[in-house]
Amino acid sequence: MLVADLSAAMRGCGIEMAVVTDTIGELPRFDVISDTRVYRLSLAKSLRNSNLQDTLANIHEMSRIIAAERPDILHVHSATQASVFYLDRILRKQGSQVPLILTQHGALEESDKTQVTRRMILEARLLTAVSHAALVSATEFSGRTADSRTIYNGIAMPPEFLAKRRMPPRHKLLCVGRMQREKGFDLAIDALAAVRSRGIDAELTLVGYGEDQRRFEERAAALGISQRVAFLGALDRMEVRRLMAESSILLAPSRTREGFCLAAAEAASVGTPCIVSNVGGLPETVEHEVTGFVVPNEELGSLVRSIIQLLSEPGLWSHMSGRAYERSRARFSLDRCVDSYAAAYREVLENSKKGQKWDSA
Amino acid sequence: MGFRIDSNRVSHERLQDEVIIINVATGSYFSGSGTAADLWTLIVAGASLDEIVSTLASAYGTDAASIRGDLETCIAKLIDSGVIDGADSAPAAAAEKLPDLQRSSWSPPVFDEYTDMWDLLQADPIHDVSETGWPYVHPRPTL
Numbered sequence: 001m002l003v004a005d006l007s008a009a010m011r012g013c014g015i016e017m018a019v020v021t022d023t024i025g026e027l028p029r030f031d032v033i034s035d036t037r038v039y040r041l042s043l044a045k046s047l048r049n050s051n052l053q054d055t056l057a058n059i060h061e062m063s064r065i066i067a068a069e070r071p072d073i074l075h076v077h078s079a080t081q082a083s084v085f086y087l088d089r090i091l092r093k094q095g096s097q098v099p100l101i102l103t104q105h106g107a108l109e110e111s112d113k114t115q116v117t118r119r120m121i122l123e124a125r126l127l128t129a130v131s132h133a134a135l136v137s138a139t140e141f142s143g144r145t146a147d148s149r150t151i152y153n154g155i156a157m158p159p160e161f162l163a164k165r166r167m168p169p170r171h172k173l174l175c176v177g178r179m180q181r182e183k184g185f186d187l188a189i190d191a192l193a194a195v196r197s198r199g200i201d202a203e204l205t206l207v208g209y210g211e212d213q214r215r216f217e218e219r220a221a222a223l224g225i226s227q228r229v230a231f232l233g234a235l236d237r238m239e240v241r242r243l244m245a246e247s248s249i250l251l252a253p254s255r256t257r258e259g260f261c262l263a264a265a266e267a268a269s270v271g272t273p274c275i276v277s278n279v280g281g282l283p284e285t286v287e288h289e290v291t292g293f294v295v296p297n298e299e300l301g302s303l304v305r306s307i308i309q310l311l312s313e314p315g316l317w318s319h320m321s322g323r324a325y326e327r328s329r330a331r332f333s334l335d336r337c338v339d340s341y342a343a344a345y346r347e348v349l350e351n352s353k354k355g356q357k358w359d360s361a
Numbered sequence: 362m363g364f365r366i367d368s369n370r371v372s373h374e375r376l377q378d379e380v381i382i383i384n385v386a387t388g389s390y391f392s393g394s395g396t397a398a399d400l401w402t403l404i405v406a407g408a409s410l411d412e413i414v415s416t417l418a419s420a421y422g423t424d425a426a427s428i429r430g431d432l433e434t435c436i437a438k439l440i441d442s443g444v445i446d447g448a449d450s451a452p453a454a455a456a457e458k459l460p461d462l463q464r465s466s467w468s469p470p471v472f473d474e475y476t477d478m479w480d481l482l483q484a485d486p487i488h489d490v491s492e493t494g495w496p497y498v499h500p501r502p503t504l
Contacts, residue, residue, distance in 0.1 A: 048482055052374035052381045059379060082482060085390075085475065092473055093379065093394040114477045 003077060005156060007036045009338040015345060018069045020062060022083060039065050044082035059089050066090065066098070073345055075101045079120040079138070080112045088116050091123070099352045101344065103151070104129040106259040107280035108137040118142045125348050128341075131281025134259035151344070152284070153260045154337025155269060155328070156237075162245040162270045163325055167317045171202035173307065174247035174272075176240055176263040177254075179210030179231075184253035184277060186212075186219050187300060191251070193223040194304040200311055203228040204251075205243060207235055245270040248317070249310055252276040253295070253303055261285040264292075265332040268324035273317060275306045285332075291324035363409045364436070365448035375402060378462055382472070384444055390475040391444060396421070397470035399459055400435060404445060406458035410436070420459055421467040431469035442474065 007017040023040040031038045041061055046054035062083075066074070076087060079102055091100075102124035106112070121127060121138050127148035129135035135150050173192060177183045185206055192204045206216065206229065213231060220229040235243070244250060250267035251274070252258075258280040265285050267274050274292040276282040288294040293306035310317050366373070373382040380398040382391040393401065399420065403413045414432055418425040439445045475481075 044482060047478065050372065050383055050385075052372060052383065053376070055381055056374055056376035056379055060376060080481070085478070085481060089379070089392055089473075111480055111483060114481045116475060116481060 004034075005154065005334055006338060006341060008034055009334060010342065011035065013338065013342045015342060017075075018065075018071070020065055020083070022081065037069075041086075043086060047082050047085065059086050062086050063090050063094070071098055072349055073101055074098050075103065076120065076124070077103050078105045079117040080106065080108065080114075084116050084120045088119060099125040099348045101126045101128065101348060103127075104134045104138045104259065106257045107131070107134045108141050109257055112257075113141050125352070126344055128344060130260035131284045133281040133284065137280075149344075151337060151340040152332055153262055153265065154334035155262065155265050155332050156334045157329065158238075158241045158245075158266075158270055162241055164245055164271045165318065165321065167314045167321075168246055168248050170248075171200060171311050172247040172249075173202055173204045174207070174243060174250050174267070175204065175252070176207045176244070176250065176266075177252070178208050179206070179213040179216060181212050181215075182254060182256050183208075183210075184255050184298070185216050187253040187298065187303060188251045189216060189219050189223065189225070189229060190300055191253075191303045191307055192228065193225050194300070195307050195311070196225060196228065198308060200308065202248075202307070202311065203230070205230045205232060205247070207232050207240055207243065209234045241266060241270055244272050247272055249292075249307060250274040251303070251307075252282060253298075254279050254282060255298060256280075258282050265328055268292075268328035269332070271321040271325040273310060273320040273324055275303060275310070277303075287323070287327060291320055291327050363407060363448050364404045364440075364445045366405065366445055371444055373401065373405065375460075377460070382444055384442065387443065387476070388479050389442065390478045391439075391442065391472040392475070393470060393472040395465070395470075396431075396468055397435065397472050399464075400432060400470045401472075402458055402460070404436075404439075408458075416459065417467075421464055423467045428467055431467075435470040435472065439472065 003019060007019065010017055018037040020039045020041065022043040027040055029040050041058050042054065043058055046058055076084065100123060102120055104127065118141065121142040121144055127138060127144060128151045129138060130151065130153045132150045135148055139148055173188065175185050175188050179185065188204060192202060195202050217231060220226045244267045250264060250272050252261045252264050254277050256279060260281045261276055264274040264276055264282070268291055274286045276286045276292065276294055277297045278294050279297050283294045286292040286294055295302040295306055370386045371382060371384055373380060375398055378398050379394045380392065380401045382401065396417065399417060400413060403416055408416065414425045414429050417432070418428055440447065
């Protein structure tokens, strides 16, 4: 999502992007989408299947794309994905005069700490991360001391009419993200059951798709609240924003790896307070007791208490709603994000032209 | 001295000047290019150490004595990594096995080892890249 937004906005700054991405679907290997050239290679699949022919073909194809595009900068989004293996091979084989920027999107877990991830973090001219937590996890793991900085993800601000100032009349809880255990949506379902058992007529909507949806549906059924839990699948962004604006609270009880909570930033932009777990960069997207609540990881009791408090105190809800709205504009605007990346690109290019070592800049 | 590759344990593939080897038993990936790829091709062809040295010296336009140590070092690492074993070798027409590529000057062959590739694939954040790749607009569902 960030890259899609950046690509469009960067064009306005005179910066053109081409994207090489992984795919396991059946989409074309090459597309031009909104004037951005998109190359799709089956990067993870060929490695997972130990398909060496395809793996080698991918190395050559990625190398050919880089040669054809002749980029001024290689910007790698996340060092914990299959594509870094391919890039590592190209850099080791050919070396590269093209400066590398790495943006780390998640806080590294123990299992993420691979050799090639460390190498990519160390070899980048500039390391950025979408939250301070993600940045610290990358620098602590790699021992990197060269320049690095946090650039919070930016979101396109919604139309003003979506931003609300009053608590919705119905108690609607919302989760947005991939349907996987990591996201903790099962905790949100458990929390809904607990909240309803206290006589509060709340409901929960889940937006997204993923491998654990059936388990979440079964969980809701086992708790007897299937009629109060709606699974809407993937929606376009305006629909999601509209749902956020109609919701009382956005819940992000993620268990792991979260570098930044885009959903929480988007919910805040329409004045919806958020309750997030104290994981990775989530506490940076929500200011505890100001724009929502930050609750201990996997602590259902705290999650339930926070939901009940927000739903039961309209004054508190309105205060948090207003502060969330203001903070999202001050901290998470797309313009601010674009300016930060454009400045980073300029700095890296200028230092490369001067032949300076980045860490002495 | 020659070398043996246990096909039950090791798979490998070469494309142009790059080779990838997997030790299936350990899950480790090895990859090398240039001289490393040529060395591997000769090992696969059943060449002895002496044949490898002379073939590569000829292919790279250098003298055998100066590259023998580089080759012995690299081969020893491959043996330590369980990718190849020492064996009695049969004579092979090794020189004919090298692909016809433009070669640069000699550099010591190196295989980069990726011992935690599976961890990388497990870590690959499926929430960062959707199943259909970026960017993709999902069909608009009916609410």
